[in-house]
Amino acid sequence: MANVVAADSLxxxxxxxxxVKDVSFTIEEGEVVGLLGPxxxxxxxxxxxxxxxLPPSSGSARIAGFDAMEDSLAARASIGYLAEDAPIYSGMRxxxxxxxxxxxxxxxxxxxxxxxxxxRERLELDKVAHMAIGKLSRGYRQRxxxxxxxxxxxxxxILDEPTNALDAYQVIAVRELIRSLAGQRTVLLASHxxxxxxxxxxxxxxxxxxxLLTTDAKGQSTNQHRFRLRIAGAPERxxxxxxxxxxxxxxxxxxxxxxxxxxxxxxxxxxxxxPVEAENPRRIAEDLAQAVxxxxxxxxxxxxxxxxxxxxxxxxxxxxxxxx
Amino acid sequence: xxxxAALLVKEEKAIFTTPIAYVVxxxxxxxxxxxxxxxxxxxxxxxxxxxxxxIYVLFLLTVPIITMRLIAEERRLRTLEVLLTxxxxxxxxxxxxxxxxxxxxxxxLLLSGAYAITLxxxxxxxxxxxxxxxxxxxxxxxALVAVGLLASCLVSNQIVAAVMSLSLFLLLWIxxxxxxxxxxxxxxxxxxxxxxxxFRTFATGSLFLSDAGFFISVALLxxxxxxxxxxxx
Numbered sequence: 001m002a003n004v005v006a007a008d009s010l011x012x013x014x015x016x017x018x019x020v021k022d023v024s025f026t027i028e029e030g031e032v033v034g035l036l037g038p039x040x041x042x043x044x045x046x047x048x049x050x051x052x053x054l055p056p057s058s059g060s061a062r063i064a065g066f067d068a069m070e071d072s073l074a075a076r077a078s079i080g081y082l083a084e085d086a087p088i089y090s091g092m093r094x095x096x097x098x099x100x101x102x103x104x105x106x107x108x109x110x111x112x113x114x115x116x117x118x119x120r121e122r123l124e125l126d127k128v129a130h131m132a133i134g135k136l137s138r139g140y141r142q143r144x145x146x147x148x149x150x151x152x153x154x155x156x157x158i159l160d161e162p163t164n165a166l167d168a169y170q171v172i173a174v175r176e177l178i179r180s181l182a183g184q185r186t187v188l189l190a191s192h193x194x195x196x197x198x199x200x201x202x203x204x205x206x207x208x209x210x211x212l213l214t215t216d217a218k219g220q221s222t223n224q225h226r227f228r229l230r231i232a233g234a235p236e237r238x239x240x241x242x243x244x245x246x247x248x249x250x251x252x253x254x255x256x257x258x259x260x261x262x263x264x265x266x267x268x269x270x271x272x273x274x275p276v277e278a279e280n281p282r283r284i285a286e287d288l289a290q291a292v293x294x295x296x297x298x299x300x301x302x303x304x305x306x307x308x309x310x311x312x313x314x315x316x317x318x319x320x321x322x323x324x
Numbered sequence: 325x326x327x328x329a330a331l332l333v334k335e336e337k338a339i340f341t342t343p344i345a346y347v348v349x350x351x352x353x354x355x356x357x358x359x360x361x362x363x364x365x366x367x368x369x370x371x372x373x374x375x376x377x378x379i380y381v382l383f384l385l386t387v388p389i390i391t392m393r394l395i396a397e398e399r400r401l402r403t404l405e406v407l408l409t410x411x412x413x414x415x416x417x418x419x420x421x422x423x424x425x426x427x428x429x430x431x432x433l434l435l436s437g438a439y440a441i442t443l444x445x446x447x448x449x450x451x452x453x454x455x456x457x458x459x460x461x462x463x464x465x466x467a468l469v470a471v472g473l474l475a476s477c478l479v480s481n482q483i484v485a486a487v488m489s490l491s492l493f494l495l496l497w498i499x500x501x502x503x504x505x506x507x508x509x510x511x512x513x514x515x516x517x518x519x520x521x522x523f524r525t526f527a528t529g530s531l532f533l534s535d536a537g538f539f540i541s542v543a544l545l546x547x548x549x550x551x552x553x554x555x556x557x
Contacts, residue, residue: 048405051409052408052409053557055557073411076409076410079409081410083409087401087402087406088403089403091338100330103329103330104330104331104410104412105410106327108326
C-alpha cells in the first residue's frame with residue numbers, strides 16, 4: 001500500500017529548546033494511527049509540521065506524495081485537520097463557518113452543501129447549526145471543529161486530541177466515527193490519553209520528549225510477558241513452585257470477588273498472573289507447565305496474555321528516561 | 325479565485341459586523357464635519373484643502389485601529405492555524421485582509437464626499453484639486469494599511485501592533501522636519517521619506533508620478549513583508 005504520510009528525520013527547534021528530535025515514520029493508506037505521548041512531548045508540533053503550518057528545522061515530510069513545505073497547497077488539500085483545543089471563529093454561526101471552510105477547501109455549490117450536510121449529520125450539529133459558535137459549549141465547539149476536518153472527504157485526517165472536552169457519550173460517538181473511517185481514510189490522531197488511543201488506533205506510536213520511542217507499540221516485541229494459569233491447590237505451595245521456574249519475577253493470585261470454585265478432591269481453583277522476563281515466551285510456557293505438573297497440581301489453563309499498551313508505554317518510557 | 329472570494333467575504337463581515345468600524349466612521353465624520361463647517365464659515369472658499377489635511381491626519385490615527393487585529397487576533401485565537409492548514413496561500417490571506425480594510429477606508433472617503441457635494445450645491449468648487457486630493461488620500465491610506473498590516477503580522481498582541489504602526493506613522497509624518505536639519509545628501513533622503521511631503525502636492529492639486537510612486541512603493545513593500553512575515557512561523 002502507498003504511504004500517505006512519510007516523515008523523514010524531522011527536527012524542530014523552538015529557540016534553544018529542541019522540541020522534536022529526529023522523528024521518522026510512515027503511515028499507509030487506510031491505517032488509523034495514534035500518536036501517544038505526555039503533554040509537551042511534541043505531538044502537536046509534529047502534526048503542525050505535517051499540515052505545513054510549521055516548517056521543520058531540518059528533515060522533510062510528504063503528504064499523499066507532496067512535500068509538506070515545498071508543495072504545501074497540494075499537501076494541505078489532502079488533509080482534514082483538527083487543531084489542538086479546536087480553534088474556530090467564535091463570531092460565526094456554525095453553518096456559516098462550515099460553509100466558509102468548505103469554500104476555502106475548494107468546494108462550491110451543491111458539493112459544498114452536500115459536504116456540510118454530511119458533516120453536520122455525522123457530528124449531530126443540526127440542532128445548533130444557526131447558533132453563534134461563541135455561544136456553544138466546549139463539547140459542541142469540538143464537534144464543529146471535527147466537522148470542518150471532514151469537509152471535502154480528505155484522504156488524510158489529522159486529529160489533535162479529538163475527544164478533548166467531550167462527554168462520555170460524545171467520546172464514544174467520535175471513537176465510532178473514527179473507527180468507521182478505517183480502511184476508507186487514513187487517520188493520524190494524537191492524544192495523551194492512553195486508553196483513548198488504545199481503543200481507536202490500529203497502530204500506536206509513542207513520543208516522549210520529542211523522541212519517537214516506537215512506531216508500533218501494540219506490536220512491540222519486548223522480553224516482558226505475562227501468563228495466566230488456573231491451578232487447583234494451596235496457593236502458598238503453588239506460588240513457591242512457580243517461583244522456581246527461571247525467568248519468573250513474581251506470582252500474583254488474580255483478584256476475585258466471589259468464592260473460588262472447588263475441585264472434586266476438595267482443592268480450590270485459582271488463577272495466577274505470572275510476569276516473566278524471557279526472549280522466548282513459548283519455552284517459559286513449557287517450563288511453567290512442567291513445574292505445575294511436577295508439583296502435582298491440576299492445571300486447567302495456561303495463557304500468554306497479550307502485551308497491554310500501558311506496560312509497553314511504561315517499559316519504553318522507563319528505558320528512555322536517563323538514569324542519574 | 326473562489327477561495328479568495330470566500331476569504332474576502334469573511335474579512336468584510338469581520339470588519340463591518342464589529343463595532344470598531346462604526347466607531348471609527350462615526351468619529352471620522354464627527355471631526356470632519358466640524359473641520360469642514362469651521363473652515364467653510366471662516367474662509368468662505370469652495371475648497372477642501374483643509375479637509376484633506378485633516379483626513380490625512382485622521383488616517384494616521386485611525387488606520388492602526390483598523391489594522392491592529394487583522395493578523396494579531398487570528399494568531400492570538402489560533403484561528404490562523406485553521407486558515408493556513410487549509411489549502412489557502414499566505415498571499416490570499418494578506419490580500420483579502422488588505423482589501424477588506426481598504427473597503428472601510430473607501431466607505432469613509434465616500435461619506436466625506438458629502439462635503440464636496442455641499443460645495444457643488446452652494447458654490448463652484450475647482451474639481452481638479454478635489455479629485456487629486458481624494459486620489460492622494462486613497463494612496464496615502466493604501467500605504468498606511470499595508471504598514472499597519474505588517475505590524476499586525478509581526479506580533480500577537482493587538483495593542484502592541486497598534487502602537488507599533490502608530491509610532492511609525494507619526495515618525496514618517498514629521499520626519500521631514502528632521503531632514504531639514506541634516507547635511508546633503510541625507511536631507512533629501514529623509515525629507516522624501518515623509519508622508520506629508522508626498523501628500524501635500526495631491527492636496528493642493530498637483531499630481532506627480534513620483535509622489536504616487538512613493539505611496540505605491542510603500543504599500544507594495546508593506547504587503548510583500550507581510551506575506552513574508554506570515555510565512556515565518
